Amino acid sequence: MSTGSPPTPLEAGRLEELAELLSGRRVVALSGAGCSTESGIPDYRGPTSARRSRSPVRYQEFMARPEARRRYWARSFFGWPSFAGARPNAAHRALADLEAEGVVVGVITQNVDGLHQAAGTRSFVELHGSLSRVQCMGCRADLPRDGFQELLESSNPDYRAGPGPLAPDGDADVTPEESAFRVPDCDRCGGILKPDVVFFGESVPAETLERSWRLYETGDVLLVLGSSLEVFSGRRFVLRASKEAKPLAVVNAGPTRADPVARVKIDGRLGDVIPRLAGALRVGSRV
Numbered sequence: 001m002s003t004g005s006p007p008t009p010l011e012a013g014r015l016e017e018l019a020e021l022l023s024g025r026r027v028v029a030l031s032g033a034g035c036s037t038e039s040g041i042p043d044y045r046g047p048t049s050a051r052r053s054r055s056p057v058r059y060q061e062f063m064a065r066p067e068a069r070r071r072y073w074a075r076s077f078f079g080w081p082s083f084a085g086a087r088p089n090a091a092h093r094a095l096a097d098l099e100a101e102g103v104v105v106g107v108i109t110q111n112v113d114g115l116h117q118a119a120g121t122r123s124f125v126e127l128h129g130s131l132s133r134v135q136c137m138g139c140r141a142d143l144p145r146d147g148f149q150e151l152l153e154s155s156n157p158d159y160r161a162g163p164g165p166l167a168p169d170g171d172a173d174v175t176p177e178e179s180a181f182r183v184p185d186c187d188r189c190g191g192i193l194k195p196d197v198v199f200f201g202e203s204v205p206a207e208t209l210e211r212s213w214r215l216y217e218t219g220d221v222l223l224v225l226g227s228s229l230e231v232f233s234g235r236r237f238v239l240r241a242s243k244e245a246k247p248l249a250v251v252n253a254g255p256t257r258a259d260p261v262a263r264v265k266i267d268g269r270l271g272d273v274i275p276r277l278a279g280a281l282r283v284g285s286r287v
C-alpha cells in the first residue's frame with residue numbers, strides 16, 4: 001500500500017461524508033490486517049504486500065504432521081520478537097479515542113496482534129484469537145506465548161531469535177534449519193501445542209462468534225477498517241449488514257469486497273484517515 005501521500009480533495013470530501021454517516025450513530029468497527037501495517041506487521045493482500053515464499057499452514061496439516069508443526073514453530077520462533085515488539089499506531093489510538101467518546105461501541109478484529117487493546121480499546125472481540133497465547137489441543141491448558149518462546153529457546157540452544165523480517169501472522173519469512181528444530185509438547189498431557197488463533201481450514205469457535213454477533217448488534221453502522229474481506233470469516237458481517245440494510249462504510253487502501261455495498265468508501269491510509277475522522281467528529285485524538 002502507499003503511505004504518506006497527502007489527501008486529495010475527493011478524499012477530504014469523503015471524510016466529511018463519513019463523519020456525517022457516523023455522527024449520532026453507534027459504530028461497530030470490523031478491523032483487519034491493514035490496521036496494523038503501520039505498526040510494522042505486514043498484511044496478506046495489500047496492493048504492494050510481499051508475496052510469501054510459502055502459504056500459511058492449514059489446521060489439518062498442523063494437527064496431522066509433526067514436520068508442519070516444526071516448520072510453523074521454527075518460523076514463529078524467529079518472527080516472535082518483532083511481532084511482540086509491535087506497538088499501536090495512530091489509527092489504533094484514534095479508534096480507542098472514538099470509543100472513549102462513545103462514538104465507537106466496539107471492535108470486531110480479525111487481527112491476532114492485540115494492538116487495539118494495547119491502544120486502549122475496551123470493547124472488542126478477537127475473531128481469530130490471539131498470538132499471545134498457546135493452547136494445548138489435548139487438555140486445553142493455556143500458556144503465554146512469551147513463556148513458550150523461552151521454552152523454545154531452551155529446547156533449541158543452537159537457534160537464536162532476534163528482530164528480523166516479519167511475515168503476516170507473526171512468523172518470519174526466513175528458512176531456518178527447520179528439520180532439526182525441537183517443539184515441546186504439553187508438559188501436562190503430552191498434547192499438541194498450537195497458537196490460540198484460528199488457522200486456515202479451522203472454524204471460529206461458536207462462543208467467539210456469538211460474542212461477535214452480540215457486539216455487531218449493538219451498532220447502527222458497520223465501519224470496515226483495513227480488510228480486503230477476501231476471507232469469509234470477516235465478510236459475514238458485511239453480508240448481514242447488507243441484508244439488513246444497516247449502513248456500512250469502508251476505509252481501506254485498495255479495493256475490498258464491501259465496496260459495492262458501502263455508503264461511503266475512503267481509499268486511504270488508516271493512520272491518516274482515522275485521526276482526521278476523530279477530529280471531524282470532534283474527538284481529541286492522541287496522534
Ligand code: NAD
Pocket residue numbers: 001031032033034035036037038041042043044045046047110111112113128168169226227228229230231234251252253254255268269270271
Ligand atoms: P488482508 O491482508 O486480506 O487485507 C488488508 C487490506 O488492508 C488490504 O486491502 C490492504 O491494501 C489494506 N491496507 C494495508 N495497510 C493499510 C493502511 N495502512 N491503511 C489502509 N488500508 C491498508 O487482511 P484481512 O482482510 O484482515 O485478512 C487477513 C487474515 O489474516 C485475517 O483473518 C487475520 O486473522 C490474518 N492476519 C492478521 C494480521 C495481524 O494480526 N496484524 C496480519 C496479517 C494477517
